[in-house]
Amino acid sequence: MTPIDDLYAIVPAGGAGTRLWPLSRRSRPKFLLDVLGTGRTLLQGTLDRLLPLTGPDRVVVVTGTAHAAAVAEQLPEVGVANLVAEPSPRDSMAAIGLAAAILERRHGSVLVASFAADHVVPDVEGFHTAVRHAAVAARAGYVTTIGITPTAPSTAFGYIRSGAPLEPTEGGPTARAVVEFVEKPDAETAAGYLASGDVAWNAGMFVARTDVLLGHLERLQPPLAAGLREIAAAWDTAEREEVLGRVWPTLTRIAIDHAIAEPVAATGGVAVVPGAFTWDDVGDWASLATLVSPDGDGVRRVSAGGASPVVAIDAPGAFVSADRPVAVVGLRDAVVVLTPDALLVTDAAHAQQVKAVVDELLARDRSDLV
Amino acid sequence: MTPIDDLYAIVPAGGAGTRLWPLSRRSRPKFLLDVLGTGRTLLQGTLDRLLPLTGPDRVVVVTGTAHAAAVAEQLPEVGVANLVAEPSPRDSMAAIGLAAAILERRHGSVLVASFAADHVVPDVEGFHTAVRHAAVAARAGYVTTIGITPTAPSTAFGYIRSGAPLEPTEGGPTARAVVEFVEKPDAETAAGYLASGDVAWNAGMFVARTDVLLGHLERLQPPLAAGLREIAAAWDTAEREEVLGRVWPTLTRIAIDHAIAEPVAATGGVAVVPGAFTWDDVGDWASLATLVSPDGDGVRRVSAGGASPVVAIDAPGAFVSADRPVAVVGLRDAVVVLTPDALLVTDAAHAQQVKAVVDELLARDRSDLV
Numbered sequence: 257m258t259p260i261d262d263l264y265a266i267v268p269a270g271g272a273g274t275r276l277w278p279l280s281r282r283s284r285p286k287f288l289l290d291v292l293g294t295g296r297t298l299l300q301g302t303l304d305r306l307l308p309l310t311g312p313d314r315v316v317v318v319t320g321t322a323h324a325a326a327v328a329e330q331l332p333e334v335g336v337a338n339l340v341a342e343p344s345p346r347d348s349m350a351a352i353g354l355a356a357a358i359l360e361r362r363h364g365s366v367l368v369a370s371f372a373a374d375h376v377v378p379d380v381e382g383f384h385t386a387v388r389h390a391a392v393a394a395r396a397g398y399v400t401t402i403g404i405t406p407t408a409p410s411t412a413f414g415y416i417r418s419g420a421p422l423e424p425t426e427g428g429p430t431a432r433a434v435v436e437f438v439e440k441p442d443a444e445t446a447a448g449y450l451a452s453g454d455v456a457w458n459a460g461m462f463v464a465r466t467d468v469l470l471g472h473l474e475r476l477q478p479p480l481a482a483g484l485r486e487i488a489a490a491w492d493t494a495e496r497e498e499v500l501g502r503v504w505p506t507l508t509r510i511a512i513d514h515a516i517a518e519p520v521a522a523t524g525g526v527a528v529v530p531g532a533f534t535w536d537d538v539g540d541w542a543s544l545a546t547l548v549s550p551d552g553d554g555v556r557r558v559s560a561g562g563a564s565p566v567v568a569i570d571a572p573g574a575f576v577s578a579d580r581p582v583a584v585v586g587l588r589d590a591v592v593v594l595t596p597d598a599l600l601v602t603d604a605a606h607a608q609q610v611k612a613v614v615d616e617l618l619a620r621d622r623s624d625l626v
Numbered sequence: 627m628t629p630i631d632d633l634y635a636i637v638p639a640g641g642a643g644t645r646l647w648p649l650s651r652r653s654r655p656k657f658l659l660d661v662l663g664t665g666r667t668l669l670q671g672t673l674d675r676l677l678p679l680t681g682p683d684r685v686v687v688v689t690g691t692a693h694a695a696a697v698a699e700q701l702p703e704v705g706v707a708n709l710v711a712e713p714s715p716r717d718s719m720a721a722i723g724l725a726a727a728i729l730e731r732r733h734g735s736v737l738v739a740s741f742a743a744d745h746v747v748p749d750v751e752g753f754h755t756a757v758r759h760a761a762v763a764a765r766a767g768y769v770t771t772i773g774i775t776p777t778a779p780s781t782a783f784g785y786i787r788s789g790a791p792l793e794p795t796e797g798g799p800t801a802r803a804v805v806e807f808v809e810k811p812d813a814e815t816a817a818g819y820l821a822s823g824d825v826a827w828n829a830g831m832f833v834a835r836t837d838v839l840l841g842h843l844e845r846l847q848p849p850l851a852a853g854l855r856e857i858a859a860a861w862d863t864a865e866r867e868e869v870l871g872r873v874w875p876t877l878t879r880i881a882i883d884h885a886i887a888e889p890v891a892a893t894g895g896v897a898v899v900p901g902a903f904t905w906d907d908v909g910d911w912a913s914l915a916t917l918v919s920p921d922g923d924g925v926r927r928v929s930a931g932g933a934s935p936v937v938a939i940d941a942p943g944a945f946v947s948a949d950r951p952v953a954v955v956g957l958r959d960a961v962v963v964l965t966p967d968a969l970l971v972t973d974a975a976h977a978q979q980v981k982a983v984v985d986e987l988l989a990r991d992r993s994d995l996v
Contacts, residue, residue, distance in 0.1 A: 277953070583969070587957065598950055602955035
């Protein structure tokens with residue numbers, strides 16, 4: 257396949273993934289981990305997915321200074337000029353906005369497409385198709401999102417509600433206007449969404465022209481836009497550290513959803529194209545378990561020591577990640593994760609509560625374990 | 627306290643304890659393990675309990691040749707003359723009968739008291755009192771058992787049904803005749819037993835004069851009695867190995883319950899004295915968990931690395947044995963046992979099914995793990 261000539265990918269690599277404790281830690285966040293045991297980390301998988309669309313020179317990764325070295329090591333294809341290290345977390349608008357502003361200064365107005373570093377997309381071909389479609393709508397001036405076709409009434413994801421089809425554009429499918437973005441619903445609301453048929457999961461994937469994106473930002477968040485442009489102007493100069501150190505801490509902390517997607521959608525400026533591919537944000541162990549194919553005996557496992565037996569007695573749906581033999585007896589949808597310094601035992605229904613383990617360890621002054 | 631002058635203790639140390647996998651293994655059976663993390667193995671705990679009654683010279687331990695070295699190492703107080711190694715397992719009647727026959731040859735008719743090597747008796751004083759009472763009835767000619775006062779309608783133990791009080795004997799309480807021994811009942815039957823008030827748990831504790839015990843055996847199992855006497859006659863001579871190798875494999879495999887306790891009870895020759903002390907056969911992890919006091923947060927733990935935190939979120943009744951931090955989330959009465967080469971995850975309600983793990987590992991040709 258051929259790359260999309262005017263497309264640059266932005267990969268904000270942040271977030272701790274505390275619900276994947278004990279595998280994920282503050283020092284080894286989710287995106288740096290090979291959570292599926294495929295031999296590639298989530299970050300590397302993200303790059304693998306993007307390279308056919310952009311080539312190696314058009315992917316920019318934004319991460320915290322604490323993880324910059326690890327990111328560089330995991331992504332030798334990405335040049336140092338395309339690794340943007342944030343001095344401190346200022347949320348996704350600052351991260352994506354800075355990358356967009358740097359790219360615009362370097363290349364003029366281009367298309368930027370932003371994808372989280374810690375999601376899983378098994379259907380790479382479907383993903384590529386959706387990005388190509390999104391690029392068409394983005395070139396036409398829309399902030400364009402990819403709405404994942406829901407396969408279940410999930411309460412773990414936000415939703416995108418779409419409205420009327422937009423004017424057909426050459427080479428693209430009929431994109432639709434986004435009516436609204438809605439937060440994670442309760443189960444009943446989610447079931448209603450699914451029945452209505454005009455909703456999609458919000459995977460946080462945005463494609464836009466830099467002039468469109470930064471134009472919206474200038475209008476909606478003027479101080480943030482000005483700060484980002486000031487840093488971007490200094491980025492490829494000797495002034496970078498000075499300006500970054502002075503301006504970055506002053507930037508507004510806001511997510512791109514709240515800064516741009518929601519207000520721009522309200523005035524008809526956001527389009528959505530269908531993403532008919534399998535996708536997951538690997539939000540917890542239950543989510544991860546669904547991405548792993550079961551063995552012949554129904555056990556789902558991720559393990560470096562794959563030869564170790566897992567014996568499940570009266571224990572359907574067990575998920576096991578461990579470096580030694582494991583027996584699960586009498587538990588349904590058990591989740592067992594053993595690391596060299598900790599062990600988690602839970603079940604799929606309680607996977608979201610793993611965050612409370614991290615909170616409790618911090619309360620016990622055991623930050624060494626989180 | 628003063629020892630009981632004419633009492634010799636016999637400790638048959640056998641059985642695998644497969645329900646305590648992965649801690650117990652064929653090479654490290656339950657009696658050799660410090661399952662409670664007290665610093666003493668169950669075998670050592672058994673000896674500790676018996677020494678005040680007998681002194682170190684009057685305890686005989688009978689075990690398989692495979693475990694003889696480990697037993698000797700764990701019990702330096704027990705002289706080599708009092709370690710009886712069986713060439714192969716021939717069940718409890720042969721083990722106890724051989725020890726009794728050896729003791730009778732050495733010392734004439736004495737009292738022998740038999741106690742399993744892998745039980746737990748937290749209330750040592752109550753145990754001593756019961757043995758003293760049993761010794762009185764045994765001297766009077768009864769095969770005497772100690773019936774544990776039940777604290778719950780357990781289906782995990784056999785029961786002893788008692789009848790009329792026997793003639794009071796000097797220094798002893800009123801012992802009762804045993805009407806019958808009954809196998810592990812179902813829950814309804816167990817509840818009925820408890821309500822009737824004339825039952826006790828059968829802990830397999832027997833006290834008898836050697837002439838009484840071996841006399842019953844001669845009458846009820848003549849070939850077995852003859853074989854044991856032949857081996858005992860050769861035991862402290864140069865002929866031991868020759869006679870043992872020739873005769874032992876021919877001995878009838880039978881439990882002392884079936885060989886003596888049940889038939890002798892039927893003719894009024896068995897007495898029971900009350901054992902009003904806490905006792906457990908540590909039959910599975912659920913049983914073991916009840917013997918461990920919970921932490922402040924309700925977690926019961928056994929661990930060499932006792933300083934490792936255990937975080938229980940929405941997980942009442944968790945039992946944990948592990949050398950590293952463990953989090954249990956959303957499971958009730960969870961049982962988590964981590965050893966250097968295996969991990970078990972189950973709950974108290976399924977603890978009996980752990981035996982199936984061992985069976986499955988053997989079926990998968992992984993005898994190295996059992």
